[in-house]
Amino acid sequence: xxxxxxxxxxxxxxxxxxxxxxxxxxxxxxxxxxxxxxxxxxxxxxxxxxxxxxxxxxxxxxxxxxxxxxxxxxxxxxxxxxxxxxxxxxxxxxxxxxxxxxxxxxxxxxxxxxxxxxxxxxxxxxxxxxxxxxxxxxxxxxxxxxxxxxxxxxxxxxxxxxxxxxxxxxxxxxxxxxxxxxxxxxxxxxxxxxxxxxxxxxxxxxxxxxxxxxxxxxxxxxxxxxxxxxxxxxxxxxxxxxxxxxxxxxxxxxxxxxxxxxxxxxxxxxxxxxxxxxxxxxxxxxxxxxxxxxxxxxxxxxxxxxxxxxxxxxxxxxxxxxxxxxxxxxxxxxxxxxxxxxxxxxxxxxxxxxxxxxxxxxxxxxxxxxxxxxxxxxxxxxxxxxxxxxxxxxxxxxxxxxxxxxxxxxxxxxxxxxxxxxxxxxxxxxxxxxxxxxxxxxxxxxxxxxxxxxxxxxxxxxxxxxxxxxxxxxxxxxxxxxxxxxxxxxxxxxxxxxxxxxxxxxxxxxxxxxxxxxxxxxxxxxxxxxxxxxxxxxxxxxxxxxxxxxxxxxxxxxxxxxxxxxxxxxxxxxxxxxxxxxxxxxxxxxxxxxxxxxxxxxxxxxxxxxxxxxxxxxxxxxxxxxxxxxxxxxxxxxxxxxxxxxxxxxxxxxxxxxxxxxxxxxxxxxxxxxxxxxxxxxxxxxxxxxxxxxxxxxxx
Ligand SMILES: Nc1nc2c(c(=O)[nH]1)N[C@H]1C(S)=C(S)[C@@H](COP(=O)(O)OP(=O)(O)OC[C@H]3O[C@@H](n4cnc5c(=O)[nH]c(N)nc54)[C@H](O)[C@@H]3O)O[C@H]1N2
Ligand SMILES: Nc1nc2c(c(=O)[nH]1)N[C@H]1C(S)=C(S)[C@@H](COP(=O)(O)OP(=O)(O)OC[C@H]3O[C@@H](n4cnc5c(=O)[nH]c(N)nc54)[C@H](O)[C@@H]3O)O[C@H]1N2
Ligand code: SF4
Ligand SMILES: [Mo]
Numbered sequence: 001x002x003x004x005x006x007x008x009x010x011x012x013x014x015x016x017x018x019x020x021x022x023x024x025x026x027x028x029x030x031x032x033x034x035x036x037x038x039x040x041x042x043x044x045x046x047x048x049x050x051x052x053x054x055x056x057x058x059x060x061x062x063x064x065x066x067x068x069x070x071x072x073x074x075x076x077x078x079x080x081x082x083x084x085x086x087x088x089x090x091x092x093x094x095x096x097x098x099x100x101x102x103x104x105x106x107x108x109x110x111x112x113x114x115x116x117x118x119x120x121x122x123x124x125x126x127x128x129x130x131x132x133x134x135x136x137x138x139x140x141x142x143x144x145x146x147x148x149x150x151x152x153x154x155x156x157x158x159x160x161x162x163x164x165x166x167x168x169x170x171x172x173x174x175x176x177x178x179x180x181x182x183x184x185x186x187x188x189x190x191x192x193x194x195x196x197x198x199x200x201x202x203x204x205x206x207x208x209x210x211x212x213x214x215x216x217x218x219x220x221x222x223x224x225x226x227x228x229x230x231x232x233x234x235x236x237x238x239x240x241x242x243x244x245x246x247x248x249x250x251x252x253x254x255x256x257x258x259x260x261x262x263x264x265x266x267x268x269x270x271x272x273x274x275x276x277x278x279x280x281x282x283x284x285x286x287x288x289x290x291x292x293x294x295x296x297x298x299x300x301x302x303x304x305x306x307x308x309x310x311x312x313x314x315x316x317x318x319x320x321x322x323x324x325x326x327x328x329x330x331x332x333x334x335x336x337x338x339x340x341x342x343x344x345x346x347x348x349x350x351x352x353x354x355x356x357x358x359x360x361x362x363x364x365x366x367x368x369x370x371x372x373x374x375x376x377x378x379x380x381x382x383x384x385x386x387x388x389x390x391x392x393x394x395x396x397x398x399x400x401x402x403x404x405x406x407x408x409x410x411x412x413x414x415x416x417x418x419x420x421x422x423x424x425x426x427x428x429x430x431x432x433x434x435x436x437x438x439x440x441x442x443x444x445x446x447x448x449x450x451x452x453x454x455x456x457x458x459x460x461x462x463x464x465x466x467x468x469x470x471x472x473x474x475x476x477x478x479x480x481x482x483x484x485x486x487x488x489x490x491x492x493x494x495x496x497x498x499x500x501x502x503x504x505x506x507x508x509x510x511x512x513x514x515x516x517x518x519x520x521x522x523x524x525x526x527x528x529x530x531x532x533x534x535x536x537x538x539x540x541x542x543x544x545x546x547x548x549x550x551x552x553x554x555x556x557x558x559x560x561x562x563x564x565x566x567x568x569x570x571x572x573x574x575x576x577x578x579x580x581x582x583x584x585x586x587x588x589x590x591x592x593x594x595x596x597x598x599x600x601x602x603x604x605x606x607x608x609x610x611x612x613x614x615x616x617x618x619x620x621x622x623x624x625x626x627x628x629x630x631x632x633x634x635x636x637x638x639x640x641x642x643x644x645x646x647x648x649x650x651x652x653x654x655x656x657x658x659x660x661x662x663x664x665x666x667x668x669x670x671x672x673x674x675x676x677x678x679x680x681x682x683x684x685x686x687x688x689x690x691x692x693x694x695x696x697x698x699x700x
Contacts, residue, residue, distance in 0.1 A: 006033055006517025008448065008460040010440030011046035011053065012583040013108055014176040015448060017517055018047065020441060020463040027051050027441055027464055035516035038159070038178035045581050045593065047177070050441060052592035054467070058657055059423050059589075060436035061468035070412065071430045073655055078433075080471065080479075087433055088483035090416045091123075094389045095484075100124025101351040102388040106372055106395040107131070111446040111460060114340035115474045115490075115498075116393055121346040122486035126353045127387065132369035133357075134400055136293050138301035138679025141364045143291075145302075145547040146309050148537030150366060151292065153327050155452055158182040160322035162283035165194045165276075167218050167308065168294035172203045174578040186322075192283070194276060196221070198575065199603060199645050200638035209276070215573050215643045216298055216564040216685060217266040222307035223561060224262030224273050227254040229314055234281035236316030243534060244313055246546025246557065253558040265563060267640075284315040286322025294577065298686055302364075302679030303559065306547075313543045319528050326535070327451035328526045330506070335521040338447045338457055338502040344489055354378040354387050357680070363553040365680030373401050373675050373682045376410035389416040393473060394437075396427040399585040399649065402671035402682055403626045420473055423589065429654035438462075438470040444495040446474060447502050450518075453525035457506070459499070459513040474498060555678050571688040572604070572644040574624070576667045585649040588660035599664035601634040603645040604691065609635040612691060619694045624670040624687050630694055631665040644689065 005020040009030070017033035030050045032039035053059070063083035068074030078086070094102055104127035105116055113130065120128045132140060136151065143151040158164070159182035171183055187193065187206070195207035198215040213221060229235050230251050240247055259270035280287050289311040298304065317323030330337045352359050355374035358367030365371050375397065379387045390397075390411070401407050411417055411430060419428040420435045428434045437443070445460035471479075478490040492498035499510055508519045528534055539548045547557045567573055581597045582588055588598075602620060614620055616635040621628060622644075629651065639645055650664030670689055675682045 005461055005463040006459070006513065007463055008440065008445070008458055009043065009047045009050065010460070011050055011587060013110065015111075015458070015460075016043065016047060016177045017458060018043065019517070022463055025464055027054055032177060033517050036518065038181050040181055042177055042181065044175055044177055044180075045596070046583055046587055049587070049590050049592040053587070053590045054439055054441050054464075056589070056591055058659065060421060060428070060434060060470065063436060063469070064434040066432050070417070070432070073429060075434075080469070083433055083435060084476075084479050084483060087416075087418050087435070088480050090432075091389060091480065092484050094415055095123055098386055098388050099351075100349075101126060101354070102386055103127065103391070104129060104354065104375060104387050104389070105391040105393060106375070106397055107393045108395045109369075110394055111448055112474045114342045115446065115477050118341040118344070118346060118489050119477045119481060119486070121342070121349055122481065122489045123484070124347060124349055124351070126349045126351050127370065129355075129370040129372040129375060129395075131372070131395055131400070133365055133371040133680045134373060134682060136681065137365055137369070137371060138676045138681035139292055139305045140366050140369070141679040142302055142305035142309055144366070145306060145549040146313070146538075146543050146545070147326075149326065153451070155325050155327050156288055156290070157320075157322050157325055157453070158288070159185045160286060161186050161191050161288050162286040162322055163192045163194070163280050164288045164290060165280065165311075166196065166203060166290045168197045168577075169290040169292060170197070170201050170203045170294075170577060171290070172206060173201060173580040174293070175580060192279070198640035198643045201577075202580070211268050211272070212640055214265065214267045214564070215575055215640055219300060219304040219307055220257070220262045220265040220561060221268060221273065222304070222311060223254050223257035224259045224270075225277050225311060226250065226307065226314065227257050228259060228274050228277035229281065229311075230254065232277070234277055235314040236284055239285070239316035239318070239530070240314065242531070243318070243536075243543050245538075245540045245542035245544045249558060250310065250545045257561065280315065285317045285320045287315050287317050288312065288323060289315075297575075297681070297684050299674065299676050299683045300562065301676040301681040301683070305679070310545055313545075318543070319530050319534060321527075325453060326528060328453060328455055329449070329451040330455045330521050332526055333455060333522045335455065336505045336507070338449045338506055339504060340502070341489065346489065352384060354384060356384065362677075364549065364555070364678055371675070371680045372397065373673055376401060376403070376407045376673065379410040379413050380406075388414055389418075390414055391418045391420065392427045392431070393420040396425045396585050398426040398430060399652075399666055399668050401673065402668055402684060402687075403673035404666060404669045405627055406673055420476055422470075423586065424654035424657040425585065426653050435476050436468065436470040437473045437476065438466040442466040442470065443472040444499065445472070447499055453527070454523075455521040456518050457508060458518045459510070461513065462495075550678070567642055567688050571690050572608070573642055573685060574622075574667070574670060574687050574689045575643045575645050575685045576648045577645065578649070579647055582647070582649055585652075588649055588652060588663070589657040591659065594659045597647075598659065599632070600647040600650040601632045602665075602691070603634050603636055603639045605639050605641040606635050606637050608641050609633065612693065614691070614693050620691050621694050622665065622670060622689050622691055624672070624689045626672055626687070627669040629665040629669055644691065
C-alpha cells in the first residue's frame with residue numbers, strides 16, 4: 001500500500017512541512033510539502049536524510065538504566081514500566097527533600113514545550129530552560145526593548161526585499177528551506193545582498209558585496225552606518241517622526257562614530273561604509289538588516305542587535321513588504337488559537353528562577369525561556385538554592401552550553417539526571433536513565449500554531465509505526481505525571497486525544513489536515529496600518545531607541561562603544577558556526593550526513609598558519625583556559641587573521657554512536673561560559689585559543 005503522509009520535518013527545529021511517501025509501512029522518500037508556499041517540494045540535506053536517521057540502528061532503542069559510574073557507558077535495558085517507576089520515585093524523593101524548585105528541565109523549544117512547562121509548574125518548579133538564551137537571548141531582549149515584543153513575534157518578508165544586509169547570518173548554510181527559496185526569489189528579482197563575516201562561506205560567495213570584518217566589531221560598523229544615515233538624511237523621516245522614540249538622543253550619541261573611526265576598528269573602508277548607507281537607503285523601505293542569529297556571541301550582544309534593529313527602523317522597513325513584520329495570530333482574524341496545557345489553572349510557582357532571570361539581579365532576559373548557560377553555575381554554587389534533578393529533553397547541556405568541563409562538574413552534583421532523546425547524545429550517555437523518544441516520523445505531535453502574515457496551524461502526523469520500544473515525549477511526561485500525582489493536568493491518554501483537546505474551539509479537526517497538512521485561518525496576508533496601527537507594546541507606544549525597558553532596569557540605552565581587544569600574540573579568537581549538512585549536535589551520527597561530513601576542521605589564515613609551521617590537514621592542538629583537544633587544520637585565505645573557525649557539534653563521546661564518537665573537536669570544550677549580562681546571550685566568540693602543531697610520533 002502506498003500513502004502520502006503530510007507531516008513536519010524535525011531533523012532541525014525549523015519544522016519544514018513535508019510529504020512522507022510511505023510504502024507498506026516503510027518510508028521510501030521525503031520531500032517538501034508542495035501545498036505550502038515557499039517549499040516547492042524542496043528539502044535541505046538533513047531533511048532528505050530523515051530516512052537514514054529512521055533506519056539507523058545506532059540510535060536509542062529501549063529505555064536504559066545506568067549500571068556503572070556516570071559516563072562509563074554501562075547500561076542495562078529496562079522496560080518502560082521499570083524506567084518510569086525509577087524516574088518517578090527518584091523525582092518524588094528529590095521533590096520531597098528539596099522542593100519542586102530543585103528540578104530543572106532543559107529543552108530546545110518544540111511542539112510539546114507546553115507539556116513540559118505544565119509538568120514543571122505542576123511540581124512547583126520555575127526552572128524550565130529552553131534553548132532560546134543559548135541561541136539568541138540578546139536578540140529577544142533587544143526586540144523587547146525596541147518593539148515591546150520578543151523576536152519570535154517578528155518575521156522577515158525575504159521574498160520581496162530589495163536589499164538585505166547580513167551580519168554573519170549564513171542564510172544559505174545555516175538555513176531554513178523557505179528562507180532559502182524566498183531569498184533566491186528575491187535575488188532573481190534583482191535584490192542586492194551585502195554579507196559581513198570574518199569568514200568567506202557559501203552566503204558570502206552569493207553576495208553582491210562581501211566584507212571580511214574584524215571579528216567582534218559589527219557594532220562599530222553599525223554606529224558608523226547610523227552616523228552616515230542620520231548625517232546625510234538618508235532615513236525615512238516620516239516614519240521616524242511617527243514611530244521612533246529617542247532619535248535625537250541617537251543622533252547625538254553617534255556623532256563621534258564616523259566611518260573613518262569605524263574603519264580603524266572594523267578594517268572596512270570608510271568610503272564603502274558611506275556607499276552602503278546611500279545604496280540601502282535608495283531601496284527603503286523594502287530593505288532588511290537581518291537581526292539574527294549568530295547572536296549569542298559577544299558580551300555586548302544586546303547593543304549590536306539593538307543597532308541592527310535601529311537600522312531597520314531608520315529605513316522604515318517595519319510592517320512593509322520586503323521588510324520586517326509583526327506576526328499575525330488567530331486573534332487578528334477573530335479566530336481561536338490551538339489550546340496549550342499551560343492555559344489550565346496551574347499552581348502558582350512562588351520561587352524565583354535558579355538563573356535569577358526576571359529578578360532585579362538579572363532583570364532583562366526572558367524568564368519564559370530562562371538562561372540555560374547559568375544552570376551549571378547555579379548548581380555548583382547552590383545559589384539561590386540547590387538544584388538536584390535535571391531532565392534533559394531534546395537539548396544537550398554538555399555540548400550546547402559553553403565549557404563542558406564546568407557543566408560536567410555541575411552535573412556530578414545532581415541526584416537525578418534523566419535524558420529524553422532519540423540518539424546516544426553526550427547528555428544521554430552521562431545520564432542515570434535514558435528514555436527514548438519515537439522519532440518525528442514515528443510519532444504524532446502537538447499541533448503547531450504558526451503565526452505569520454497569515455495565521456495557520458500545522459500538524460506532525462505519525463508516518464510509520466515506531467521501529468523500536470520508544471514513546472512520544474508528551475506521553476512519557478504524562479506517564480511520569482500520573483505516577484507522581486500531578487496527572488490531572490494531563491487530560492489525555494494518547495497523542496490523538498491531546499491533539500483533539502488542543503483543537504477544541506478552533507473550528508478545525510484532525511481530519512482537516514488530511515488534505516494539505518495544514519489549515520489557514522484566512523486567505524490573504526495581513527499587514528498592520530503603518531500610519532496609525534503599529535500597535536507597539538512599549539510604554540511610549542513607539543519604537544524605543546531610548547529604551548524604558550533598559551533604563552528602568554538601570555542600563556543605558558546608548559553606552560559608549562568599547563573597543564574589541566586584539567588577541568594576545570600567538571592567540572586567536574575562536575568563532576564557530578554551522579554547515580548545511582548538520583544540525584547543531586544532533587545529526588553527526590546519521591549515516592548519510594556522516595558520510596558527507598564526519599568531522600570538523602579548524603580554519604586558520606594562511607599567513608598565520610605559515611608562521612606557526614602548520615600546513616593544510618596537519619593535526620593541531622587547540623587550547624583555551626577551559627580545555628584543549630586536537631583537530632585537523634584547514635589553511636585558507638578566506639578567514640580573518642585574528643580568528644580561527646570550527647563547526648559546532650562534533651567531538652561526541654558516546655561510544656554507541658560509533659560513526660561520530662571522538663570525531664573532530666567540540667567547541668563547547670574550549671569556550672568559556674560567559675555571557676551578555678544585559679541581554680542574556682552567551683559570549684561564545686569571546687574565547688581566545690592558542691594553536692600548535694601536533695608532532696607525529698616518530699618510528700625512529
Ligand atoms: N544546516 C543548519 N541550519 C541551521 C541550523 C543548523 O544547526 N544547521 N541551526 C539553526 C539555528 S538554531 C540557528 S541559531 C541558525 C544560525 O544561523 P547563523 O547565525 O547564520 O549561523 P552560524 O552558522 O552560527 O553562523 C555564524 C557565522 O558568523 C560568523 N561570525 C563569527 N564572528 C563574527 C563577527 O564578529 N561578525 C560577523 N558579522 N560574523 C561573525 C562566522 O564566521 C559564521 O560564518 O541556523 C539555523 N539553521
Ligand atoms: N558551544 C556551542 N553551543 C551552542 C551553539 C554553538 O554554536 N556552540 N549554538 C547554540 C544554538 S544557536 C542553539 S539553537 C542550541 C541548540 O541546542 P540543542 O537543542 O542542545 O541542540 P540540538 O542539536 O538541536 O538538539 C539537542 C538534542 O536533541 C536530540 N533530539 C533530536 N531530535 C529529537 C527528538 O525528536 N526528540 C528528542 N527527545 N530529542 C531529539 C538530539 O539527539 C540532541 O541530543 O545550541 C546552542 N549552543
Ligand atoms: S531546514 Fe532542513 S532539517 Fe530543518 S526542518 Fe527544514 S528540511 Fe528539515
Ligand atoms: Mo539557534
